[in-house]
Amino acid sequence: MATRVIPVDPFDLVIFGGTGDLAMRKIIPGLYRRFVAEQMPKDARIIGAARGELDDDGYRDFAREAIEKYVHAKNHDKDKIRDFLKCLSYFRIDALGEDGWKDLARIVRKDVVQAFYFSVGPRLFGALAKRLHKYKIAGPNARIVLEKPFGHDLESAKVLNAELAEYFDETQIYRIDHYLGKETVQNLMAVRFANILFEPLWNSQYIDHIQITVSETVGVGGRGGYYDKSGAMRDMVQNHLMQLLCLIAMEPPAHFDPDSVRDEKLKVIRALDPVPVDDIVRGQYRAEGDDPSYVEDAENPDSRTESYLAMKVHIANWRWNGTPFYLRTGKRLRARKSEIAVVFKEPPHSIFEPQEGRRCNELIIHLQPNEGMDLRVTIKEPGPGGMRLMDVLLDMSFAEALGEDAEDITDAYERLIMDVIRGNQTLFMRGDEVEAAWRWVDPIIQGWIDRGDKPKPYDAGSSGPEDALMLMHREGRRWREITE
Ligand code: BG6
Numbered sequence: 001m002a003t004r005v006i007p008v009d010p011f012d013l014v015i016f017g018g019t020g021d022l023a024m025r026k027i028i029p030g031l032y033r034r035f036v037a038e039q040m041p042k043d044a045r046i047i048g049a050a051r052g053e054l055d056d057d058g059y060r061d062f063a064r065e066a067i068e069k070y071v072h073a074k075n076h077d078k079d080k081i082r083d084f085l086k087c088l089s090y091f092r093i094d095a096l097g098e099d100g101w102k103d104l105a106r107i108v109r110k111d112v113v114q115a116f117y118f119s120v121g122p123r124l125f126g127a128l129a130k131r132l133h134k135y136k137i138a139g140p141n142a143r144i145v146l147e148k149p150f151g152h153d154l155e156s157a158k159v160l161n162a163e164l165a166e167y168f169d170e171t172q173i174y175r176i177d178h179y180l181g182k183e184t185v186q187n188l189m190a191v192r193f194a195n196i197l198f199e200p201l202w203n204s205q206y207i208d209h210i211q212i213t214v215s216e217t218v219g220v221g222g223r224g225g226y227y228d229k230s231g232a233m234r235d236m237v238q239n240h241l242m243q244l245l246c247l248i249a250m251e252p253p254a255h256f257d258p259d260s261v262r263d264e265k266l267k268v269i270r271a272l273d274p275v276p277v278d279d280i281v282r283g284q285y286r287a288e289g290d291d292p293s294y295v296e297d298a299e300n301p302d303s304r305t306e307s308y309l310a311m312k313v314h315i316a317n318w319r320w321n322g323t324p325f326y327l328r329t330g331k332r333l334r335a336r337k338s339e340i341a342v343v344f345k346e347p348p349h350s351i352f353e354p355q356e357g358r359r360c361n362e363l364i365i366h367l368q369p370n371e372g373m374d375l376r377v378t379i380k381e382p383g384p385g386g387m388r389l390m391d392v393l394l395d396m397s398f399a400e401a402l403g404e405d406a407e408d409i410t411d412a413y414e415r416l417i418m419d420v421i422r423g424n425q426t427l428f429m430r431g432d433e434v435e436a437a438w439r440w441v442d443p444i445i446q447g448w449i450d451r452g453d454k455p456k457p458y459d460a461g462s463s464g465p466e467d468a469l470m471l472m473h474r475e476g477r478r479w480r481e482i483t484e
Contacts, residue, residue: 026178
């Protein structure tokens with residue numbers, strides 16, 4: 001099955017923070033892969049902009065290293081790398097100063113798509129937007145791309161939105177949540193809205209509960225300073241898990257266009273009930289062998305920031321009244337795994353002899369690794385000896401279904417950058433969505449602070465604190481195992 005590639009229009013992409021970690025790990029490798037796939041035109045230009053002393057050749061060396069480290073070796077084609085590097089140049093600039101901006105205005109072309117990637121901390125967003133406007137660098141169709149975190153709370157997100165709105169229209173602002181660029185995350189929409197099979201059952205009459213898990217094996221070492229001010233709630237739930245929840249729970253949009261989709265997501269966020277204290281469990285990982293504990297990684301012995309969070313969430317609308325959504329995410333857990341499990345109710349009446357265990361269908365959507373879906377169905381155990389029931393998994397691994405092409409599934413960043421160039425905002429967060437998410441999250445965090453809540457310790461390599469198991473057990477439900 002050949003992947004269809006539609007080339008994008010010629011563009012100038014300026015990456016502020018062009019020598020940073022994200023440029024190295026994601027942006028440059030992603031652009032190179034799109035170049036190899038012939039989606040990025042040869043006359044596109046990528047301008048790395050940062051404060052450091054560097055020339056064009058130095059920047060090309062940086063990009064070469066990024067490709068060698070972060071692109072699969074089978075795509076290391078000497079000629080292609082050489083041609084790609086020709087598209088790159090470097091521009092030295094200080095976001096907070098005035099020098100150099102007039103020169104940048106001369107360099108950036110006006111007759112191609114203009115994109116400005118703010119791969120820098122949010123405190124620079126306003127300054128960059130202002131200068132792009134003041135020095136008339138950004139034309140009326142220019143796009144700005146912003147990395148998370150988008151604010152620290154509702155107030156700061158509002159300030160950021162207002163600052164950007166002074167210089168750019170909402171249709172020009174692309175707020176990245178890289179989870180929305182993941183192949184299987186988009187598949188959530190395809191599964192729900194391109195099949196007749198699931199939608200009639202997609203409500204509280206048939207669905208017992210939904211579990212969303214994003215579990216990681218890494219700790220926060222190396223970025224403890226940032227993380228300790230954020231915690232799992234700000235770092236993962238307010239954005240990534242919230243987006244997954246929206247895609248799973250939203251009403252079918254009338255069209256697959258940016259505002260139709262984002263309007264529906266916004267309705268979900270606005271319908272979220274406040275979460276009672278007893279429905280949240282926070283945790284911090286312990287040390288394990290030579291591996292430091294959370295507080296050591298965060299270099300803050302008194303830290304009350306959570307590296308794990310599990311919560312039960314209700315969406316107050318007709319479709320979901322009575323169906324809880326359980327969210328959990330954490331660092332240094334047993335396995336790296338992101339999945340959504342839709343657990344259906346048992347049939348209302350069984351015609352078979354009572355049997356052990358519950359018999360309920362489950363649709364499990366594996367986001368990473370090993371993208372795919374499983375559907376658990378009940379069948380008769382083969383062989384003679386009466387009607388005994390058993391569960392089997394109808395297993396659809398995308399790697400198997402796609403064969404060799406599975407290796408070429410585009411990374412979230414490359415897909416999202418191409419969407420920016422195409423001018424498609426469907427997979428980006430709108431300002432009101434981000435604010436609505438903070439509006440729901442802020443009182444929860446404030447509650448922890450007011451009560452002086454401390455996270456529960458959990459073993460590194462486990463599936464989180466014991467209390468998180470109870471969140472489910474007390475209602476006769478259980479989390480799916482966190483395993484490879
Ligand atoms: C980032 C968070 O947004 O997402 C990190 O800041 C987290 O803490 C990462 O590790 C997870 O992304 P992925 O794509 O590896 O699941």
